Amino acid sequence: MPDSSVDAILFPPIAPYRTGMLAVDARHTLYWEESGNPDGEPVLFLHGGPGSGTSPRQRQFFDPAHYRIVLFDQRGAGKSTPLGEYRDNTTPLLIADIEQLRRMLGIERWLVFGGSWGSTLALAYGQTHPQCCLGFILRGIFLCSRSEIDWFLYGMEQFFPEVHAEFVAPIPPAERHDLLQAYRQRLFSDDPAIYAPAARAWSRYEGRCLYLRPDPAAIEDFSSDAVSLGVGRLEAHYFLHDGFMAPDQLLQNVPRIAHLPAVIVQGRYDIVCPPVSAWRLHQAWPQARLEMVDDAGHAAFEPGTARALMAATERFRQSLRV
Numbered sequence: 001m002p003d004s005s006v007d008a009i010l011f012p013p014i015a016p017y018r019t020g021m022l023a024v025d026a027r028h029t030l031y032w033e034e035s036g037n038p039d040g041e042p043v044l045f046l047h048g049g050p051g052s053g054t055s056p057r058q059r060q061f062f063d064p065a066h067y068r069i070v071l072f073d074q075r076g077a078g079k080s081t082p083l084g085e086y087r088d089n090t091t092p093l094l095i096a097d098i099e100q101l102r103r104m105l106g107i108e109r110w111l112v113f114g115g116s117w118g119s120t121l122a123l124a125y126g127q128t129h130p131q132c133c134l135g136f137i138l139r140g141i142f143l144c145s146r147s148e149i150d151w152f153l154y155g156m157e158q159f160f161p162e163v164h165a166e167f168v169a170p171i172p173p174a175e176r177h178d179l180l181q182a183y184r185q186r187l188f189s190d191d192p193a194i195y196a197p198a199a200r201a202w203s204r205y206e207g208r209c210l211y212l213r214p215d216p217a218a219i220e221d222f223s224s225d226a227v228s229l230g231v232g233r234l235e236a237h238y239f240l241h242d243g244f245m246a247p248d249q250l251l252q253n254v255p256r257i258a259h260l261p262a263v264i265v266q267g268r269y270d271i272v273c274p275p276v277s278a279w280r281l282h283q284a285w286p287q288a289r290l291e292m293v294d295d296a297g298h299a300a301f302e303p304g305t306a307r308a309l310m311a312a313t314e315r316f317r318q319s320l321r322v
Contacts, residue, residue: 009306010060016071022104024075024097027088031079032072032101036064041134041317042107044098045071046125048116048140050089050238051230053078057301061113061309066317070110072101074121077230084199084229086188086237091244095125102132111316115139115300116273117235120243120250123281126260127253135261136288137312139305140270140298141278143250144243148277152206152239153179159271160209167205170198180239187233196225199232206231209271212297254284261319262288263312267296267305 016033023029036059043062047054054071062069073080075089075097098121102110111134114122119138126133142148157164168176175182186198200223207222208214221227238244246252262285266278275292282290291312293304300309 005303006301006306009303009310010057011063011310012060013056014059014064015056016059021081022072022097022101024093024100025088027082027085028075028097029081030072030075030097030101032070034068034070034105035059036062036067036069038068040066040068042068042070042105042110043313044102044110044112045069046098046112046114046118046121047071047074047077048114048118049077049231049234050074050117050121051077051084051232051234052117052227053080053230061300061306062313063317067111067313068107070101070105070107072097076234083226084233086233089234089237090241091121091124091238094121095128098125099129099132108132109134111135111137113137113313116142116298117238120144123250123253123257124245127250127256130257130260133257133260135316136257137263137265137309137316138281139265139300139309140273141264141266141281142273143248143277143280144238144245145248145277146242148273149180149239149242151274152272156209156271163205163208167201170201180236183232183236184240187236195233196229200225200228202232202236203228206235206272210297210299212267212269212295212302215299215301218299251280251284254281258285258287261316263315264288264290265305265308265312266290266292267298267302268292268294269296270298272298 016035019033053073076085112122171182189195203222207219296302296304
């Protein structure tokens with residue numbers, strides 16, 4: 001069951017007032033939804049992964065009386081089709097999708113909210129289209145550097161040795177020196193008997209490391225076929241291509257968005273995306289407000305992190321005008 005203490009922090013559950021499917025090319029069709037106030041301040045929620053998709057609870061970070069809340073599932077994720085599709089799936093294409101969605105919805109500028117991979121995409125999008133952004137709320141920073149990718153594949157063993165052992169168990173010992181390539185051979189197979197167990201092992205590995213205190217519901221969710229295929233395939237796909245970005249691109253391009261307000265929320269004990277990345281971003285962007293949450297891991301739905309994110313959306317509600 002969801003953490004009731006977190007539910008007490010969030011706004012009450014709401015349903016979308018409008019949903020749709022947007023065909024962005026011949027292969028991909030994206031699920032999108034709007035909730036809250038149709039005439040309110042637009043806010044775009046960017047989910048993590050890549051490949052994890054959105055969930056109804058993510059609407060609850062925003063005051064529905066004030067915000068026009070836009071969620072969508074990125075290519076290959078959630079309710080978007082085809083699920084787990086990695087072809088024609090790159091960061092520049094995701095940025096183009098966001099712009100196509102913005103124009104379709106008739107939005108001039110919006111607040112951009114993203115966590116984990118969502119923070120990566122939020123930065124990449126904002127640096128490409130700063131004129132379309134009101135500001136940023138970023139959580140669990142991931143800059144898609146080679147060191148962060150290596151940490152995910154190997155470094156998390158230092159804190160979750162038994163979880164990492166389960167992650168490498170399907171890979172023969174002779175292949176474990178390069179886990180990314182070993183998983184690549186399995187995840188991108190055409191045989192579901194090969195790719196499905198590999199995707200589940202990859203996604204479950206991440207799900208078991210998300211929280212400061214283990215969350216059985218999150219582990220079950222990340223182990224499901226609906227989530228694991230998107231997470232396993234697309235995370236590996238983006239890791240193999242360094243996020244389709246140049247080294248340190250997101251830090252070097254901070255000047256393009258440095259004039260915009262931003263809040264960075266980071267769990268002190270985030271094992272999936274360690275705090276050093278949030279610190280590096282803050283050093284490159286000192287105007288941004290960095291909030292280190294001392295009793296949290298990586299997940300957005302830990303009490304300290306949820307409280308900080310809610311405070312950030314409320315701060316923007318008070319400072320920005322439609």
